[in-house]
Amino acid sequence: xxxxxxxxxxxxxxxxxxxxxxxxxxxxxxxxxxxxxxxxxxxxxxxxxxxxxxxxxxxxxxxxxxxxxxxxxxxxxxxxxxxxxxxxxxxxxxxxxxxxxxxxxxxxxxxxxxxxxxxxxxxxxxxxxxxxxxxxxxxxxxxxxxxxxxxxxxxxxxxxxxxxxxxxxxxxxxxxxxxxxxxxxxxxxxxxxxxxxxxxxxxxxxxxxxxxxxxxxxxxxxxxxxxxxxxxxxxxxxxxxxxxxxxxxxxxxxxxxxxxxxxxxxxxxxxxxxxxxxxxxxxxxxxxxxxxxxxxxxxxxxxxxxxxxxxxxxxxxxxxxxxxxxxxxxxxxxxxxxxxxxxxxxxxxxxxxxxxxxxxxxxxxxxxxxxxxxxxxxxxxxxxxxxxxxxxxxxxxxxxxxx
Numbered sequence: 001x002x003x004x005x006x007x008x009x010x011x012x013x014x015x016x017x018x019x020x021x022x023x024x025x026x027x028x029x030x031x032x033x034x035x036x037x038x039x040x041x042x043x044x045x046x047x048x049x050x051x052x053x054x055x056x057x058x059x060x061x062x063x064x065x066x067x068x069x070x071x072x073x074x075x076x077x078x079x080x081x082x083x084x085x086x087x088x089x090x091x092x093x094x095x096x097x098x099x100x101x102x103x104x105x106x107x108x109x110x111x112x113x114x115x116x117x118x119x120x121x122x123x124x125x126x127x128x129x130x131x132x133x134x135x136x137x138x139x140x141x142x143x144x145x146x147x148x149x150x151x152x153x154x155x156x157x158x159x160x161x162x163x164x165x166x167x168x169x170x171x172x173x174x175x176x177x178x179x180x181x182x183x184x185x186x187x188x189x190x191x192x193x194x195x196x197x198x199x200x201x202x203x204x205x206x207x208x209x210x211x212x213x214x215x216x217x218x219x220x221x222x223x224x225x226x227x228x229x230x231x232x233x234x235x236x237x238x239x240x241x242x243x244x245x246x247x248x249x250x251x252x253x254x255x256x257x258x259x260x261x262x263x264x265x266x267x268x269x270x271x272x273x274x275x276x277x278x279x280x281x282x283x284x285x286x287x288x289x290x291x292x293x294x295x296x297x298x299x300x301x302x303x304x305x306x307x308x309x310x311x312x313x314x315x316x317x318x319x320x321x322x323x324x325x326x327x328x329x330x331x332x333x334x335x336x337x338x339x340x341x342x343x344x345x346x347x348x349x350x351x352x353x354x355x356x357x358x359x360x361x362x363x364x365x366x367x368x369x370x371x372x373x374x375x376x377x378x379x380x381x382x383x384x385x386x387x388x389x390x391x392x393x394x395x396x397x398x399x400x401x402x403x
Contacts, residue, residue, distance in 0.1 A: 003108075011107055011119040018161045029154075035381070043154040043167065050148050053135060053168070057142035064143035068185030071140075071192030072350075075184070078191060078339040079347045083376070086340065090379055102383035105333065107162075112225065112298035117326060123164065125327040129194060129334050130166050136193035137186060137346075138168035144182045147171040180353065187349045194335025201328030209321050213303070216314055219251040220304040221273070224296040231295020232280040236271070241302055244272040252301040263292040342380070343373045 022029065022042060032041040057064055093102070103111060107122035138148050149169045156163035175183065221243035226233040242250050245259045246269055263269055265284040269292075270277055282292035305314050339347035352369060359365030 007108060007119040014119070014123065015160050015162065018155060022155070022161060038159060040157050041154060041165070042157065042161065043152055043165070045150045045152040045169075047151060048153070049135060049138075049151045049168070053138040053142050053148055053151075057139045061143045064140055065185075067192075068140040068144070068189055069181065071188035072181070072184045074192050074195065075188030075339060075347065075350055078195065078336055079341055079351065082336045082339050082347070083341060086376060086379055090382075093383075097386075102387045104158075104384065104387060105330065113300065114329065115300070115322070115325075121323055121326045124323065125330045126334075127164050127166075128327060129197070129331045130164065132193050132197055132331070133190040133334060133338070134166045134168050136189040138170070140189035141168075141170040141175075141186045144178065144185065146174040146178060146182070146186065180357065183353055184350055187346045187353075191335040191338040191346050194331045194338070198328045198332035198335065201324050201331070204324060205328075209324070212317070213321075216306055216309045216317075217303040218306050220302045221250055222253050222256050223300045223302055225298040227295045227297055231293070232282060233295045235280065236278055240271075240278075241273050242271055243274045244270075246270050253299045256299075260292060265289065265292050267292060269294070340376050340380075341372055342376045344377070348373055 025044065028044060030043045030045065032043065034040055103109060105117075105122075105126075107117060107119040110116045134151075138151065142148055147170070149171050151168045152166070154165040154167065155161040156165055170186065175186070178186075221241045223241050224233075226236065228234075242256060244250060245256065246263075248255075248259055250256050250259065263282055265282055267282050269280050269282060271280060272278070280294050282294055285291040285293040305311060338345050339350075341351035342348040343352065351373070355365065355369040359369075
């Protein structure tokens with residue numbers, strides 16, 4: 001049975017509406033196969049937003065040029081960071097495989113340590129982030145004298161159309177003639193703007209949302225997830241919030257960690273949510289046998305509304321705050337992932353240009369560049385396939401009555 005609720009119904013209606021529009025305008029759409037029939041793009045070319053790009057790039061031409069040049073350094077630093085992170089992740093994944101490590105960006109999905117990404121947060125944030133990304137490419141290109149031929153909207157489909165897209169297309173001939181620093185600045189502009197957006201939102205939380213939270217919220221324990229059924233935490237209910245441990249108040253993760261320091265392996269601990277007690281026999285920590293372990297991870301500090309705070313007003317504020325939270329996270333993710341040195345990303349374009357200049361006419365070096373790009377593409381495909389299998393396998397077992 002399909003899950004229901006406002007956000008789930010919104011998601012179903014969005015997919016149906018988008019599918020109907022795709023069918024109606026199928027002759028005007030350009031389809032690009034990425035991993036057929038699983039992953040594909042649909043693009044609708046227009047001139048939407050080009051006048052805006054022209055006006056902004058003309059009015060703030062010199063500033064935009066400097067902005068574009070500033071993004072080059074950030075682009076290469078980000079490229080090294082995400083390449084290192086992906087390699088580190090694949091090695092960690094090999095030693096400890098987990099679907100939580102490879103979750104793609106999807107609506108109605110829980111991300112441990114971050115929270116639940118509902119449909120409306122997903123669609124609003126992704127649309128805003130992509131618009132910022134693509135228009136940044138266009139504005140920087142236009143400020144450097146590169147004509148923008150087309151813009152448009154579209155979608156990315158994983159089996160069904162789900163991810164909204166926007167794009168701008170600089171003139172290919174103008175791009176070829178442009179100097180290298182201009183090319184780098186155009187390629188880097190999109191990811192750089194996404195990272196700047198994430199940084200601005202971080203400042204909003206530091207100076208606005210966090211101070212406001214301290215006035216309307218108070219700490220209310222910590223939640224977590226069992227690692228697996230082999231650990232003592234398996235007896236805890238799925239919605240358990242730890243508020244008391246051996247008679248001591250637990251307000252957040254830090255207080256839980258402090259209490260665990262006084263517990264020895266094979267010692268019984270009393271965990272309570274304030275109403276029900278659960279007795280657990282600790283086991284030795286797999287990484288340090290001298291320390292106690294109950295087998296939990298994915299910690300989240302819980303909060304509750306203070307007495308006297310208007311609940312309706314708080315829930316409106318919380319919706320706006322969480323929208324900005326996800327916008328910052330998605331903006332950072334889109335920006336940094338676009339810097340991976342793969343041929344299909346902005347980082348890949350920067351990497352290929354750099355390699356071609358450093359190793360001009362060196363066929364071996366050019367092959368190395370191709371292999372590096374292919375390596376990261378394989379990592380992404382591997383993670384995607386693993387995630388799909390982790391989703392499909394339980395469904396197959398349920399269908400055949402094996403679980």
